[in-house]
């Protein structure tokens with residue numbers, strides 16, 4: 001959510017460090033845990049930095065209802081992104097708004113590309129993404145956790161994981177994984193998500209302006225970061241399978 005750049009806000013200091021002390025290419029710490037909800041077919045909880053806390057629940061594949069929504073050739077993927085009223089500084093009005101409808105749509109499309117939807121004609125797969133606390137980057141964090149929750153639910157995927165990151169421009173520099181001040185007062189942000197194995201881009205949006213060179217630098221930073229994020233996703237899933245087999 002861009003608010004423009006007040007000239008008195010400095011986002012990169014004289015040592016090249018950002019407002020939260022990170023270097024330009026440093027990610028915030030990421031933690032993912034699977035199987036946190038008993039009633040969902042699959043679930044995951046992600047903390048992305050101290051500021052983003054997101055819960056994801058997956059249901060299905062199950063028969064799509066109402067029936068006229070069914071696709072006779074494939075499952076439909078319905079992601080619903082929702083921000084809790086207490087997730088941001090000022091109370092957010094509950095319920096869907098333009099932003100959450102847009103994010104739900106782009107996440108649904110990204111997941112649709114990752115899931116073997118043709119194996120489940122007439123079915124629907126529901127993915128509930130509940131943002132409990134937000135600090136920029138929630139659409140990518142939500143999508144990253146949703147992919148883990150789908151795999152934990154045993155939904156067959158073209159690619160084990162889809163993950164991504166945001167890069168952007170602050171004080172004229174390209175940086176990875178924008179925090180809230182950078183998102184609000186920076187010059188551009190570029191969230192992007194990629195299928196791990198094929199490298200296919202399944203989500204890309206851009207807010208603000210980047211030159212071709214800046215765009216190339218931002219996307220190459222995101223591609224590098226996504227490899228690390230995929231590793232964290234796999235570790236979360238391996239933890240689940242080790243626990244299911246009763247091992248350590």
Ligand code: ADP
Pocket residue numbers: 001002088089090092099134135136137138139140180183191
């Ligand atoms: P993303 O969370 O994917 O980066 P945006 O760029 O739209 O999506 O939002 C950036 C950040 O702005 C959010 O993570 C959140 O911290 C904040 N934000 C978004 N919507 C609101 C809102 N309605 N009220 C307060 N802060 C918000």
